[in-house]
Amino acid sequence: MRKVNGCDGYFVYYRMVLIMKLIDVNAKTSSYRVIISAGLMNDASTYIKKVTNAVNIAVITDDKVDELYSNQVVNVLSKSGFKVCKFVFKHGENSKNMQTVTDMLEFFAEHNLTRTDCIVALGGGITGDMAGFASAVYLRGIDFVQMPTTFLAAVDSSVGGKTGVNLKSGKNLSGAFHQPRLVLCDINSFNTLPDSVFAEGLAEAVKYGVICDERLFDRFSGDIKGSLEEIIAGCVQIKADIVSHDEFDRGERQLLNFGHTIGHAIEKVSDFKIPHGFAVGIGMVMISKAAYRLGFSEYDCSEPIMSVLTKNGIPVEFNCTAQELYNVMIKDKKRSGNSIKLVLPQKIGKCFLYETNVASMYDFLNEAMR
Numbered sequence: 001m002r003k004v005n006g007c008d009g010y011f012v013y014y015r016m017v018l019i020m021k022l023i024d025v026n027a028k029t030s031s032y033r034v035i036i037s038a039g040l041m042n043d044a045s046t047y048i049k050k051v052t053n054a055v056n057i058a059v060i061t062d063d064k065v066d067e068l069y070s071n072q073v074v075n076v077l078s079k080s081g082f083k084v085c086k087f088v089f090k091h092g093e094n095s096k097n098m099q100t101v102t103d104m105l106e107f108f109a110e111h112n113l114t115r116t117d118c119i120v121a122l123g124g125g126i127t128g129d130m131a132g133f134a135s136a137v138y139l140r141g142i143d144f145v146q147m148p149t150t151f152l153a154a155v156d157s158s159v160g161g162k163t164g165v166n167l168k169s170g171k172n173l174s175g176a177f178h179q180p181r182l183v184l185c186d187i188n189s190f191n192t193l194p195d196s197v198f199a200e201g202l203a204e205a206v207k208y209g210v211i212c213d214e215r216l217f218d219r220f221s222g223d224i225k226g227s228l229e230e231i232i233a234g235c236v237q238i239k240a241d242i243v244s245h246d247e248f249d250r251g252e253r254q255l256l257n258f259g260h261t262i263g264h265a266i267e268k269v270s271d272f273k274i275p276h277g278f279a280v281g282i283g284m285v286m287i288s289k290a291a292y293r294l295g296f297s298e299y300d301c302s303e304p305i306m307s308v309l310t311k312n313g314i315p316v317e318f319n320c321t322a323q324e325l326y327n328v329m330i331k332d333k334k335r336s337g338n339s340i341k342l343v344l345p346q347k348i349g350k351c352f353l354y355e356t357n358v359a360s361m362y363d364f365l366n367e368a369m370r
């Protein structure tokens with residue numbers, strides 16, 4: 001938190017009051033609020049009590065976030081009367097699998113969680129995706145609250161109800177739609193994020209600008225850390241609007257996959273050494289380049305995208321062959337039968353869905369990589 005003339009406390013209050021952002025997500029299956037502000041962790045129980053009558057709360061977190069924030073959250077929840085237990089898993093994409101979710105489910109049962117109890121996902125996208133999935137299947141569905149601690153989770157994964165795990169064949173191949181009851185985004189938690197993890201979230205945030213908001217895209221050339229609440233709120237509002245029209249990913253929501261079809265393949269080919277956000281960044285550049293060269297775009301959108309990404313320390317290239325990526329992409333779950341839907345930019349601020357046969361993906365990859 002910045003200091004202003006030594007009036008730290010006053011400034012914190014001023015910032016809290018003025019910069020708390022509230023966004024309502026009205027999905028078909030449920031409605032919930034996303035709250036974005038600095039210092040929210042300390043008030044977690046106040047907000048959580050408004051959405052649940054739970055007696056028990058299971059906090060799910062990874063080992064890194066556990067060291068940083070779980071004591072604070074567990075204490076706040078315990079002090080307000082919840083009976084709190086905590087499940088910690090090893091951070092990283094290698095943990096995002098059925099075994100970890102099975103361990104969570106056994107943990108819930110051992111701690112006698114009932115259908116009216118609640119799960120709190122405290123962490124990044126991996127924590128939220130797995131805790132959400134475990135909540136979707138435990139006793140056929142119990143409430144969960146997202147407390148995103150990465151920029152990526154804040155702008156993307158904590159909202160919209162997509163939960164799941166990876167299979168050996170690829171990313172997020174198993175999962176469920178299960179909306180959270182509440183999303184509490186404490187932007188102070190980003191202070192401890194390594195630069196590279198922050199930058200990953202930025203790539204997903206840039207995606208929103210490219211798909212439907214040129215003004216949001218332009219913000220990424222300015223002071224990002226100084227307007228985090230506004231940027232996160234801008235991204236979340238776009239996602240909320242899209243999810244309210246297409247919760248189950250049958251149409252418009254697929255626009256959010258911009259950069260992801262190639263991005264997921266990059267993650268897999270790199271054996272997850274390229275993390276999700278960076279892979280999406282490279283995927284956005286590649287698909288934009290290919291779209292322009294194949295005549296789908298008004299201009300080469302890969303140029304402004306690359307400029308924003310490199311300015312923020314996000315890689316824009318990955319060294320592999322088109323064949324390697326293609327082999328992985330034909331297993332992408334967004335494929336239906338022999339066709340695949342690609343998200344292509346017409347220009348910055350406007351993307352569209354383009355359905356093509358899987359084989360023609362090879363042409364896109366070749367164009368992107370030549």
Ligand SMILES: NC(=O)c1ccc[n+]([C@@H]2O[C@H](COP(=O)([O-])OP(=O)(O)OC[C@H]3O[C@@H](n4cnc5c(N)ncnc54)[C@H](O)[C@@H]3O)[C@@H](O)[C@H]2O)c1
Nearest residue numbers: 064091124125126127149150152156157162189192193276
């Ligand atoms: N469900 C969706 O709609 C959706 C959307 C986009 C991405 N995703 C998924 O999200 C995942 C990526 O999310 P991520 O980038 O948040 O990864 P992550 O959860 O692994 O977090 C990244 C790293 O940052 C650490 N970390 C988290 N918060 C921290 C903090 N405040 N300070 C210091 N370190 C912290 C974590 O321990 C981890 O090592 C991928 O698995 C992706 O598939 C899901």
